[in-house]
Amino acid sequence: MNKAERLFEKIGEIDDAAIVENIPKKKRRLPVLLTVGGACAAAVLTLILYRSSGQLFPWEGEIKTVQPFLSSSDLPYGLYERLKGLSQEEPPMLTAELSPYNAGMGGDGGTTIPESSGPWNEKFEIEKLPVFYGNKRYQMIKPEDAVQKMRKIADIFGEELTDIEYDEPNPEYFPPEDREWVSERCSYVSAKAGAIKLTVYGHGCGGEIRIDFPAEDEPYSRDEIAKLLKFENPVCEEHDIGFTYHVVYEGSDDALAAILNYSFRCFDYRYEKDEYNFLMLTDNVATLDCVGMYPILSAEEAKNELFEGNYSAMYPDVIENGEKSTAVCTGLFYRPNADGEYLLPFYSFSVKTDRNYGESFAACLVCAVSPQYLAADSDALFN
Amino acid sequence: MEDEQIIELYFSRSEDAVLQTSKKHGSMCRRVAYNILRNSEDSEECVNDTWLKAWKSIPPVRPNCLAAFLAKITRNLALNRWRNREKNRGIQTTLCLEELSECIPDAHGEISEDLALTDAINRFLAALKPDARKIFVQRYWYVCTVKEIARELSISEGAVKMRLSRIRGELKQFFEKEGIEI
Numbered sequence A: 001m002n003k004a005e006r007l008f009e010k011i012g013e014i015d016d017a018a019i020v021e022n023i024p025k026k027k028r029r030l031p032v033l034l035t036v037g038g039a040c041a042a043a044v045l046t047l048i049l050y051r052s053s054g055q056l057f058p059w060e061g062e063i064k065t066v067q068p069f070l071s072s073s074d075l076p077y078g079l080y081e082r083l084k085g086l087s088q089e090e091p092p093m094l095t096a097e098l099s100p101y102n103a104g105m106g107g108d109g110g111t112t113i114p115e116s117s118g119p120w121n122e123k124f125e126i127e128k129l130p131v132f133y134g135n136k137r138y139q140m141i142k143p144e145d146a147v148q149k150m151r152k153i154a155d156i157f158g159e160e161l162t163d164i165e166y167d168e169p170n171p172e173y174f175p176p177e178d179r180e181w182v183s184e185r186c187s188y189v190s191a192k193a194g195a196i197k198l199t200v201y202g203h204g205c206g207g208e209i210r211i212d213f214p215a216e217d218e219p220y221s222r223d224e225i226a227k228l229l230k231f232e233n234p235v236c237e238e239h240d241i242g243f244t245y246h247v248v249y250e251g252s253d254d255a256l257a258a259i260l261n262y263s264f265r266c267f268d269y270r271y272e273k274d275e276y277n278f279l280m281l282t283d284n285v286a287t288l289d290c291v292g293m294y295p296i297l298s299a300e301e302a303k304n305e306l307f308e309g310n311y312s313a314m315y316p317d318v319i320e321n322g323e324k325s326t327a328v329c330t331g332l333f334y335r336p337n338a339d340g341e342y343l344l345p346f347y348s349f350s351v352k353t354d355r356n357y358g359e360s361f362a363a364c365l366v367c368a369v370s371p372q373y374l375a376a377d378s379d380a381l382f383n
Numbered sequence B: 001m002e003d004e005q006i007i008e009l010y011f012s013r014s015e016d017a018v019l020q021t022s023k024k025h026g027s028m029c030r031r032v033a034y035n036i037l038r039n040s041e042d043s044e045e046c047v048n049d050t051w052l053k054a055w056k057s058i059p060p061v062r063p064n065c066l067a068a069f070l071a072k073i074t075r076n077l078a079l080n081r082w083r084n085r086e087k088n089r090g091i092q093t094t095l096c097l098e099e100l101s102e103c104i105p106d107a108h109g110e111i112s113e114d115l116a117l118t119d120a121i122n123r124f125l126a127a128l129k130p131d132a133r134k135i136f137v138q139r140y141w142y143v144c145t146v147k148e149i150a151r152e153l154s155i156s157e158g159a160v161k162m163r164l165s166r167i168r169g170e171l172k173q174f175f176e177k178e179g180i181e182i
Helices: A003-011 A016-021 A031-052 A079-086 A093-097 A107-112 A143-157 A176-183 A222-228 A255-260 A299-307 B003-011 B016-037 B040-057 B066-084 B091-103 B114-127 B130-140 B146-153 B157-178
Strands: A128-133 A161-167 A188-193 A196-201 A209-213 A239-241 A244-250 A265-271 A277-282 A288-295 A328-336 A342-353 A360-367
Touching (some): A003 B066, A003 B091, A003 B114, A016 B066, A016 B130, A143 A161, A143 A188, A143 A196, A143 A209, A299 A360, B003 B016, B016 B040, B016 B091, B040 B066, B091 B130, B091 B157, B114 B130, B114 B157, B130 B146, B130 B157, B146 B157
Antiparallel strands (some): A128 A288, A128 A342, A161 A188, A188 A196, A196 A209, A239 A244, A244 A265, A265 A277, A328 A342, A342 A360
16 A cells, blocks of 8 residues: 555545535436336346246246345345245346345335336236245344353353343334333343454344454464364355455354254355454354245235234334325335244335424335235234 | 434344435445446445445444444445456546645655544644535545536636645645654
8 A cells, every 4th residue: 555545545534524524415316327227127027027927937946945045244135135045056147136226125226216117016016925934033032042152152262251241122113012022132242252252143133143353363363263163164165245255164063053053154254454353153044944925915005004004113103193195115025024933025115204203204014915814913923 | 214213223133224224325325435436336336345344333333423434434445446456446546546645745754653644634624614625525535526526616627626736735734744654
């Protein structure tokens, strides 16, 4: 790095206020961008329509079990990313284009592609979608269970567990009926085992464990830790995602698998310049069962469900204060149902509301599976 | 959604955190990445890496200013990506570096520590008039073109170039006065 590059890099670290106060004004979006985005979405939809007509893609075999790749990094991705999991073979090449941006599933695309041309519009009717069973990722974890797991991992390193910290979810963010249950859980627990930091994540990560270790200090090199945890043989080729070096180790039937109580895969991330190293142990190789293809609502039908109160949202009573005319369907995603065991398709709506924070937009979710397949008066509990 | 609410979503490990972040700050981060890389595909990947890094960092980090936190991550990732490119480097970033080389004081002693250098830049910026600060930050933080800055401030491109040149000269003098070595 030469001197000008160093200066340029240090300018990047100026005070937050100077950055925020001087954000350049937005450029006017050119219509051609929307056209390109629409064309991509149309290409995607052609595939979806083909698939939803009951015909299999050439790369697909019989759909019985699937392995959706549910890493936390693809959480923002919606339906189309999940559909990649329908194939046991190599993902189809076109899925490289199935991003939330070019399909209008999120980000700018989600707000600029008009509802009438969104992939959830009735003219692109998707009649059936698969429902999965066996999801564990969205379970919150009890603090005592998290600490127990961390203590056993600390034992492997021959260290005591110290500096235990809990982060509890804010019950106000959950529906009243869930608040008591939520208050017994934790979002994450962190602790130290010598120079190593352990974190167990709960909600959204299904007990994912992260092991942070100093980049340089022996014996806490990545290789040494992998050896201690018996990940001596990486099974996946090393590659990089952006500037993150990425190694995958498979879990085995050793002590760690017993501690974690799941078949796991270990992701090793190492950022450029060794800012910090960490291992992420996750159960996202667990096979989910596809329980079948189920009829789903159209976006318009889902909107009706929304205004009949059959939705979930971060804050209650959004719709009572919402403006019907502003409800816009912004996506179709796979999410867990209330008990967390099934993964179901949900429509998301953006609704203008004055609930809580003055005029704002709230995200409301409506289960896309036809109500006849759901238990009555439930939050998408599968019947 | 307010940034505080989005940060709470990260702390409750809700996947909505990334979605809401993308909705609210995606546009800004894409611009930061694009200004450096001048390539839509690379910028998009860079912004996706930003979401991943934010998801992995929060918690335990609780940013005071989410927009600046995300913008800084994006800028660093984009800059790293730009450095690793052998071809098709964003011309604006190259130009910015050439311009900034004018601010480098003559070497007399030991290289200043990172913290001291950043602190000096902050003090220099604080002393600038708001318009001059905007021009400097937009050019050397956001890597905006001279034309874009001129349009925003409703002044000519020549005036922007002139003021940038003056600010660079002042920055060099400031570094020399402060004994900063780069």
